[in-house]
Amino acid sequence: MQYFNNPQALLRLITAMQDGFANTLIIFFATLVFSIPLGMVVALLRMNRRRIISAPISLYILVMRGTPLMLQIFAVYFAVPMLLGVNFDRLYATILAFSLNYAAYFAEIFRGGMLSIPVGQHEASQVLGLTRAQTFFHIVLPQVLKRVLLPVSNEVITLVKDTSLANVIAVSELFRAAKNEASRTASIEPLFVAGLFYLIMNGVVTLVFGYLNRKLSYYKE
């Protein structure tokens, strides 16, 4: 034991890993900020009646969910610059790949949520004279958010752990920082420290979703 019985060494280790942790947080929050709205748009396009719109979206969802995220990260970092001739910052490439991937998962969750809203809600809205946009934003969306909270929390918890995949293109996130420390000091303890960080992050995520769930339980269906 080098760290767990030595608070000063542990503190030094954590300091050495703090930049990695910061990057992990950036990937996490940036992915949420981009993928949730994008997922909503993808869900709406997927539900479009015209096949010319919904079919390519189905293909997009199939590819994103059907291939490894790790491969997608490689693809964005190496293949896109080759095709477009622009170079990506590693961190941006990671965020782009994560956002595109998670948007596909969120889209299917949102689509399921929207399909679960009874058709009567749409009919009542129409008969009262609400426009389609008003119906979506005021009637459908708030009810969908309540219904999708649980599956969304699952995805967010997975995202916390998936951020470690960024290390395949050498982004210095939490897991990579821990690995570096582990090989430098010939100890596996840094990896467990990293594990503890993920666990704490997910503890916070769980608390936040618990809070949202309580906030949204002012009504039952």
Added chain:
Amino acid sequence: MLRANNIRKSFGDTQVLRDVSVNISRGEVVAIIGRSGSGKSTLLRCLNHLETIDSGSILIGGQAMVTTVDGHAQYASEKALRGLCLKMGMVFQDYNLFPHYSVLKNLVMPQRMVLGRSRQEAEQYAMELLAKVGLSDKAAQYPCNLSGGQQQRVAIARALAMDPEILCFDEPTSALDPQLTAEVLAVIRQLAVEKRTMIVVTHEMNFARDVADRVIYMAGGEVVEDGPAKDVLGSERSEAIRAFAGEASY
């Protein structure tokens, strides 16, 4: 007030409405009766533009919602349709209240969004209507905390809040037990006394006979009888009606 001529409507291969014509005058209460599957709901849904017709015409207050040109139904522009549909109100069998809004907000939100009324104006009117249906004390509740009869009365108040010229009901009490049914029918009866124009699809024969001015009997997607309630359901009623209603209900 409302004039529907020669309406035809099919779902796939099954023709659900065959040449249905209906006329509703101002202040009239019309009950539509008929066996399950005879097309009553479909007719009401067509009048509220929840279904599109295949051919025929629907005029509301003299304005065309849909006409037929060369055998094909042609609907008015989306904007015109919205205006026309606002003249119609609809109360559904399963209420369709907005569960995430309080009772008050269920009534206030459409008034503000669609009619552009101020919050104060909308709330005041909503409270008036809730008093009318006997639910003033439930304004702050959520629909999930109300009985079915109370939810249906909120739905009626919500429809009234938009000041429709014609109010349609599709079996408003068929999801309710007898006591709750009586609550809801009492509200509709009151509206009839106030000379509201209403079209009520119902299985309540006594209610149809007592409250409706006119009764339309539908069978197989056609209007088979259409006349004053006392003729269609009275002692001179036809064999078809006798068979339909079953003597037991009298």
